[in-house]
Amino acid sequence: MAETPKLRLYNTLTRTKEDFVPLDPANVRMYVCGPTVYDFAHIGNARPVIIFDVLFRLLRHLYGEKHVTYVRNVTDIDDKINQRAFDRWTRKRPLLDEVKALTDITAAQYEADVAALGNLPPTHAPRATDFVCNGSQPTDMVRVIGRLVDRGFAYAAEGHVLFHVPSMSAYGRLSRRPLDDMIAGARVEVAPYKKDPMDFVLWKPSDPATEPGWDSPWGFGRPGWHIECSAMAGALLGQTFDIHAGGIDLIFPHHENEIAQTCCAFGVDKMASVWMHNGFLQVEGQKMSKSAGNFFTIQDVLKDWPGEVVRLNMLKTHYRQPIDWTVRGLEESRKTLDEFHTNGSAPEGGSPKEFIDALADDLNLPKALAVLHRYRKEERYADFNSAIQLLGLPTVADLRGRATIRFRASGVLTGVDSDSVEQSVSKRLAARRAKNFAESDRIRDELLAMGIQLKDGKDPVTGEPVTTWEVKR
Ligand code: AMP
Ligand code: ZN
16 A cells, blocks of 8 residues: 655644644544625635645545545624624514524525535534534533633623633633734723623623524623634534634634633643644735725636636645735636646546645645646646546546536637537537437537537547537638
C-alpha cells in the first residue's frame, strides 16, 4: 500500500504549521462556521466553503470517505433576520414560524449557490434554531448556558445571561490580543448589567410582541451568536474535535468565545486541536462593500461565469493570503479550464502523489495547480483526472456527461450566446434519444442558420452520443 502522506496544517492557535494527528483516525471531525442566512451569500462567503471543501476531500482521500465527519452550520438566528421576519409577519402564525419560512428560502438558496460551485454537501448542516432547547439534546444551547452558570463562568442579569470573561484564565489564547484591543475589537457594549466590559452575551431577552424567542430558565429570549456553534459542534462532533475553521474575521471574538464556552461548560482544555482561517477576499483591489458598489453575490457572479471557473479562480491563491477577485483573473481561469478540457480521455485511478503532497502541505494550492499543469504537459491524464477531482473541478468525462461540449478557443464566440446554444444542443440530444428526428433536424438547421455547425460523435469512454459545436467562419 502506498505510504500515506503526512498532512501538515497551519494552526492559528500555535501560529505554526503542525503535523495533523486526528483524535480518532476512524472519525476525523471538522466544523466550519457557516453563513448567517439573512440574505444572499456574497462571493467572499464562498471562499471558506470552497477551501474547506477541498480539505474535506483531502481528508476523505487520506482517511477514507466513511471516516470523516464535516459539519457546516446555518445561522438562522440573527437580529437582521428577526427584523425582516417581523416586517412581513401577518400574525396568522407564530413569529418563529415566520422566521423559519424566511430562512428556509435563504438557506435553500445558499445550498444551491454552493452546490453550483462544486462543493460536496457536508455530513451535517445543522440549523441553530433546532439546537436552542431541544429536549432530547444534552448539549442544546439552554443546557450549555445552564452548565456555564452552574460552574460559575456565567451569570444572569436583567433577563440576559453573560459569560464572565475574567473567570477564565486562558481567555484570549487564540487571538493573542492585548485586552485593550479586544475591547475595541469586540465593540463591547457598555451595559449596566455587565460585571466586566469584556463579558459577552449567551442569552438575551426577546419582546414577545416583536421578537422571536424561546422559554428558558432566564425568561423568554434568544441565544447569542457564539453559543450556537458551541452547542451544534458539541452535539454533532463532541466536546473536543479535530479541526475548526472559518474566515479570518472569526478569530476574534467569535472563535475565542466559542473556545471559552465549550472549555468552561464541559471542563475540557481544548475545543478543537487545529484552528484554520482563510484570508479575506477583496474585489479589484478594494474592500467589497455595498456602498462602494463592488458587492457581488454568488448569484451575480454565476450569471457571468460557470461555477467551475469561479471555483478554480478561488483556488489559485493560497488560502491564508488575501485574494483579489478580478475579471482578469476569472478570464484566465476560464482559459485554463478550456485548456484542461481539451485533454485526452483517460481511465480513472491515477495516483497523483506530488499533487497530494502539495495539498497535504497546508493546502498549498498554488503548488498543487502547478503540478496539475505539469501532469497535463506530460500527458499523465489518469493522474490529472484524479487530481482535478480532488479539487472538485470537472474532468473531460464529467463535461461530456453533461451531453454538451464547451467551446474551446476563447474569442471565437463573440456575439454568440453560448448558454442558449448549449441549451439547444441538449434539447436536440434529448429529441434524438426520443427518436424524434424531425425535431432534432429542425434544431440543427436552426443553429446552422445562426452560423453554428454541429458535429455528432460518440464519447470514446462511455459510448454515449455527444455533440460538439463550433462557429462557422
Ligand atoms: P458570515 O455570514 O458573515 O458569518 O460569513 C460566513 C463565512 O464567510 C465566515 O467564515 C466568514 O469569515 C467568511 N467571510 C465573510 N466575508 C468574507 C470575505 N470577504 N472573504 C473571505 N471570507 C469571508
Ligand atoms: Zn461559529
